[in-house]
Amino acid sequence: MTEYHVVDTPSEYSRAVEALRAGTGPVGVDAERASGFRYSQRAYLIQMFRRDAGVFxxxxxxxGDLTALQDAVGDVPWILHAASQDLACLREVGLDPATIFDTELGARLLGFPRVGLATIVQELLGIHLAKEHSAADWSTRPLPAPWLTYAALDVELLVDLMEAEQELLLKDEKQEIAAQEFAFELSRSPKPARNEPWRRLSGVHSIRGLRNLAVARELWHARDELARSKDIAPGRLLPDASITAVAKTLPGSKRELAALREFTGRASRTEIDRWWDAVSRGRTTDDLPVLRSSGESIPPPRAWPDRNPEASERLRAARAAVNARAEELRMPVENLLSPETLRRLAWSPPETVDESTITAAMQEADARPWQVRATAGIVAAAFVEAGQSPVEPPESAS
Structure with missing residues (x-):
């Protein structure tokens, strides 16, 4: 078995960079973070493989500075699996590909029901790839030898996997579709930060009362500040379930807070003053949150029959049409057209509905050209048909 080691000195780094520069063909790339252990999403290990060079x-x-590595392979096509998960942390250290091939996205476009790396490698290459260290704490130093082997295999097979998928994409006449998707993935801007990130707290929807929500908000911010300062995943300091339990209970003293059975976590007692200060702020603040965050979001579709029955009928008809087209193309419906795009179109369609106006609306929503060609006509037809269909009005309150 090959023994792998980590490149962590200037001399080893220089040799690795020159070896990769002299290699041939595209570069397989992966990054390992410490999600669930660290606050940051930085890369703690970056793996690269290139034929005639090997794995590094x-x-x-x-x-520190990885400019020389970027200069050596930045213009070479990169192969990643689930590129959207790694591009941000790679860019954070100055590594940014010019073009990519995403083997996970390629597998989705080919219609594979399961697209994890181990599954696709087994399916297309006939090789069993163990994934037992995928959730490890990659900030650990030194990294155990079995972890290094796992990390190396994650990139060593990517070139072979890409070539296998390219053959299938060509056979299915989906190579242009894949090219557009890869280019979009590479150029897509990060999602803007949420105005109220605390509302993503697990279980927040079960909290009733504005005062209770204020306590949850203050605890979330206190935890986030501590987690950021210590570079520890917030949930390891104080679980979401502890925050929601406190918010629902509203303990009246520090003693009651400490005695709460659901109040757990490695920092629940050592930082009790911090948490009690947060609870006190929430209990006394005049800045109460609104029950639901304001914004441009549309209601969940289950509420549409009462709130906007015409939109509900449009969505029902268009979903059926898009689902049928996805089956024809043998790919997941969410890859054919974003469900969010379809919902927004159905909720607020163009004033005049036809293929050209739906095309323009889809393009404004960043749908790729192939998606527009595949769906604009059938969505427009579904909307028109739904508008001509009788829609039962909501029952009156009388």
């Missing part, structure tokens, strides 16, 4: 495992915190 880079330690970004130890190496």
């Amino acid at each position: 495992l880079f330690d970004p915190p130890a190496l």
